[in-house]
Amino acid sequence: MHDNEHTEHHHEESFIRKYIFSLDHKTIGKQFLIYGLIMFFVGGGLALLFRWQLAYPDQPLPIIGASQQYLDEGEVVTGADRMWERIYESDKEEWLETSMPSGVITPEFYNMLFTMHATIMVFFVVVPILVGAFGNFLIPLMIGTRDMAFPILNMLSFWLAVLAAIVMAIGFFVPGGHAAAGWTGYAPLSADPQWTGVEWGQNLWAISLLIQGFSSLVGSINYITTIINMRAPGMTFFRMPLVIWSLFIVAILLLLAFPVLSSALALLIFDRLAGTTFFSATAEGGGDPLLWQHLFWFFGHPEVYILILPGMGIASELIAVFSRKPIFGYRSMVWAMIAIAFLGWIVWGHHMFQSGMRSEMGNFFMTTTMLIAVPSAIKTFNWLGTMFRGSIRFTAPMLHGIAFVSMFVIGGLSGIYMANTPVDIFIHDTYYIVAHIHYVVFGGSLFAIFGGIIFWFPKMYGRYMNDALSKIHFWLTFIAFNCTFFPMHILGVGGHMRRISNPQQYEFLQVFEGMNIFITMSAFTLGFAQLILVFNYFWSMYKGKVAEQNPWQVNTLEWEAPTPVPHGNFGQIPTVYRGPYEYSVPGEEEDWTPQAQPEHAPATGGD
Amino acid sequence: MLQWLPENVSTFGQGVDNLFHAIYWLTVVVFILVMGTLIVFLIKYRHQEGKKADYIEGSTTLEIVWTVVTTVIVFVLAMFSYPQWNNIKSPTQFPENPDVVVQVSGKQFNWDMTYPGPDNEFGTDDDLELENELHVPMNAVVHIRLTAEDVIHSFFVPQLRLKQDALPNRFINVWFQTELDDKPIQNFERLKAKGYFAVTLTPADANTPLISGTILKETEDTLELEVGDETQTISKANVKQLAPKVWRYEIPCAELCGFGHSGMLGYLNVHTQESYDAWVQERWPQ
Numbered sequence A: 001m002h003d004n005e006h007t008e009h010h011h012e013e014s015f016i017r018k019y020i021f022s023l024d025h026k027t028i029g030k031q032f033l034i035y036g037l038i039m040f041f042v043g044g045g046l047a048l049l050f051r052w053q054l055a056y057p058d059q060p061l062p063i064i065g066a067s068q069q070y071l072d073e074g075e076v077v078t079g080a081d082r083m084w085e086r087i088y089e090s091d092k093e094e095w096l097e098t099s100m101p102s103g104v105i106t107p108e109f110y111n112m113l114f115t116m117h118a119t120i121m122v123f124f125v126v127v128p129i130l131v132g133a134f135g136n137f138l139i140p141l142m143i144g145t146r147d148m149a150f151p152i153l154n155m156l157s158f159w160l161a162v163l164a165a166i167v168m169a170i171g172f173f174v175p176g177g178h179a180a181a182g183w184t185g186y187a188p189l190s191a192d193p194q195w196t197g198v199e200w201g202q203n204l205w206a207i208s209l210l211i212q213g214f215s216s217l218v219g220s221i222n223y224i225t226t227i228i229n230m231r232a233p234g235m236t237f238f239r240m241p242l243v244i245w246s247l248f249i250v251a252i253l254l255l256l257a258f259p260v261l262s263s264a265l266a267l268l269i270f271d272r273l274a275g276t277t278f279f280s281a282t283a284e285g286g287g288d289p290l291l292w293q294h295l296f297w298f299f300g301h302p303e304v305y306i307l308i309l310p311g312m313g314i315a316s317e318l319i320a321v322f323s324r325k326p327i328f329g330y331r332s333m334v335w336a337m338i339a340i341a342f343l344g345w346i347v348w349g350h351h352m353f354q355s356g357m358r359s360e361m362g363n364f365f366m367t368t369t370m371l372i373a374v375p376s377a378i379k380t381f382n383w384l385g386t387m388f389r390g391s392i393r394f395t396a397p398m399l400h401g402i403a404f405v406s407m408f409v410i411g412g413l414s415g416i417y418m419a420n421t422p423v424d425i426f427i428h429d430t431y432y433i434v435a436h437i438h439y440v441v442f443g444g445s446l447f448a449i450f451g452g453i454i455f456w457f458p459k460m461y462g463r464y465m466n467d468a469l470s471k472i473h474f475w476l477t478f479i480a481f482n483c484t485f486f487p488m489h490i491l492g493v494g495g496h497m498r499r500i501s502n503p504q505q506y507e508f509l510q511v512f513e514g515m516n517i518f519i520t521m522s523a524f525t526l527g528f529a530q531l532i533l534v535f536n537y538f539w540s541m542y543k544g545k546v547a548e549q550n551p552w553q554v555n556t557l558e559w560e561a562p563t564p565v566p567h568g569n570f571g572q573i574p575t576v577y578r579g580p581y582e583y584s585v586p587g588e589e590e591d592w593t594p595q596a597q598p599e600h601a602p603a604t605g606g607d
Numbered sequence B: 001m002l003q004w005l006p007e008n009v010s011t012f013g014q015g016v017d018n019l020f021h022a023i024y025w026l027t028v029v030v031f032i033l034v035m036g037t038l039i040v041f042l043i044k045y046r047h048q049e050g051k052k053a054d055y056i057e058g059s060t061t062l063e064i065v066w067t068v069v070t071t072v073i074v075f076v077l078a079m080f081s082y083p084q085w086n087n088i089k090s091p092t093q094f095p096e097n098p099d100v101v102v103q104v105s106g107k108q109f110n111w112d113m114t115y116p117g118p119d120n121e122f123g124t125d126d127d128l129e130l131e132n133e134l135h136v137p138m139n140a141v142v143h144i145r146l147t148a149e150d151v152i153h154s155f156f157v158p159q160l161r162l163k164q165d166a167l168p169n170r171f172i173n174v175w176f177q178t179e180l181d182d183k184p185i186q187n188f189e190r191l192k193a194k195g196y197f198a199v200t201l202t203p204a205d206a207n208t209p210l211i212s213g214t215i216l217k218e219t220e221d222t223l224e225l226e227v228g229d230e231t232q233t234i235s236k237a238n239v240k241q242l243a244p245k246v247w248r249y250e251i252p253c254a255e256l257c258g259f260g261h262s263g264m265l266g267y268l269n270v271h272t273q274e275s276y277d278a279w280v281q282e283r284w285p286q
């Protein structure tokens, strides 16, 4: 492999210790990143499969689907026909035969596809990248310490996540197929195999998420401990960069929220395997399907903020750095995140407005949910304020930061429609929700992730990512993303239900055929555009332009460390003299003043 | 964008649509303001050689202003929404003495409708069970006892602006009242989208007899009608007026309920009083 002359470490570590079972937070962060990117392609591939079905219901998939002649007359024309012929002739029940005979997606398979798409994207892509990758890579570097508080737990956290992914992957190949009850796994559908025909798939889904829960717990304890105890001298809480604040808050949310999901999953497994009835109601008694929803969403709403807060943190870094200005209202940015984290615990009922809750409860949850729009608005205004009278550089990371803000605005505004109970009656469980989710999670979190990768890549690998490719990828993604997801608002307004495999079965949805085709074509473009990112990533790792130590002229501590960052991060632990966003300070020659740069005139000090 | 909303035909639907419109304009204005500001900033404050950014750390006044303003806006919005929501979903506020009471039960993958019959009691001999067909008289107050037999389903009638999950072992009451007009119409646009189903046509040619049938298909200029056992295609230009007898709306299931979720579909047939009386007479002959 590489020679590492920069490493100050004396002993040579074995390949396995260094790259596989590494205790180094940076390596673990990169491992999480690669893990998340791989899963991103799995999740995206599943989405493209079901998008095909939505645009061209019950027609064979391109390339792997059988030809029309074969379907009509059994005449073998294409290579795919030959494959299907072979599959049908063999005595074995082949996986393809049951899930998509002749390349046509069955309704059962369709349900499995969107269930696994969402499960993977939420639990195996966005959280591992935001929290696992950025959390690990950034926390010790940005607070100025040598590693996480518990490196072994840290490694455990990654390998538990790998185990969870393996268990999840096995689910695709068990008889009965994978889980097909939605990523929300509503009981009783999920609680009894008789309703879906899914046997071990759903069990493995639950077990895998339990393992993923342990991984998150271990990680979050580590983050919290590290941030509280190991900050560099002078790094007070209110001198921490916003991305560290966001990860700190998220770690607390994870610690408190995941056990709720874990207990729900455990009860679900009991229901499925031990004959209990926690989540099914029978005339003889038993539990209550709504119990699942309460537990799931009591976890689920904090979870969606887990998906966005680090994105907000990353975007804040990008916007401040590339506007060359302090964050507008740094403290109110912090308090807004804390407010979101608190309010996040008392809004879960907004996912259950139509579940039959008392109307008084609906009023309560509408009020709290609308209130949570306030800190979101505050953050948006502060991002704008940060750009105000700045000196904005349109680098690739900044483009992503700007996209984050604008897409998050759309996602936040669409949230108000659904928070409004009367309007939610109509748009609940329609594509309106699907549009909302994707504007916040794809438009928000993923753009922040892309921006963050390009921004910190030089620190991770000592090289820049290719700028032209990054920008091409950005614009393609931005346009294709909006073409894919904006029309879904319109579908929602038209009443188009989510989670249906064939809209053509409904008279009132006939008008949307063209729009569904358009969405699918955009989605394929969006999917293929991501190949550029991956190519750029791996190409730049070896061939990118070599980066200097602090290529973007950033104040925060990670850029004080040499590049590539050695084991132990810093030669000498830096001392922090000021907040993270001292850009364009009047009287300074440079437009940046690193946190670790000693005061030249002690008299002006005093933060 | 809101022209994509399906036609509203319920009394409370107008309230929902009004809120929808109010939020629509609110969000459009906010969106334009925020995006406009962003774009102006991006252009005006782009990096220029020799120009440094201004060192601005924030503004407490502004923070207070936008916190207070957004809080006030969301509270005002909430205040307008409570009554609408209660009106639709709070059983204590339902109109009393319904004209029709029906039990609707979701089961993989059908809607089972049970009418209590003339004695108004469920579980007696004169109950009537129908699969996927719900019949009600126009503009009547309808109460539905919603339940499910297996998993959770969701009763959704887009044109009523009504959606309610149906849960096993639980009865949830919902209500609606249509607001329809059975006067003959001369405007024949988008009849199917408006729910017109069984109709009586008065041909333009005064010598031709009235045609009664159900609309199967509609194009811009023609109607395909099922009359008795046969299908007739009639040019809209040859029709003088059209009187509705039954409007028909789809009742999709809106909650994932298994592999047959897509296509789980019932129909709400809203009859004119005359047509409803005939339907009742046919089911429970006196």
Ligand code: HEM
Residues within 6 Å of the ligand: A184, A304, A305, A307, A308, A350, A351, A352, A369, A370, A372, A373, A376, A411, A412, A413, A415, A416, A418, A419, A420, A424, A427, A428, A429, A433, A436, A437, A440, A441, A444, A445
């Ligand atoms: C302004 C802030 C927001 C408000 C007012 C809001 C409101 C809502 C409401 C009321 C729902 C439920 C709609 C329904 O099922 O009928 C919902 C769903 C959802 N929201 Fe938000 N939201 C906001 C921000 C976010 C953010 C920041 C995220 C995540 C990053 C997010 C992710 C989701 C997801 C994933 C769902 C759908 C869950 C599902 O049913 O599968 N939301 N939102």
Ligand SMILES: [Cu+2]
Residues within 6 Å of the ligand: A300, A301, A304, A347, A348, A350, A351
């Ligand atoms: Cu929520």
Ligand SMILES: [Cu+2]
Residues within 6 Å of the ligand: B152, B153, B154, B253, B254, B255, B256, B257, B258, B260, B261, B262, B264
């Ligand atoms: Cu259903």
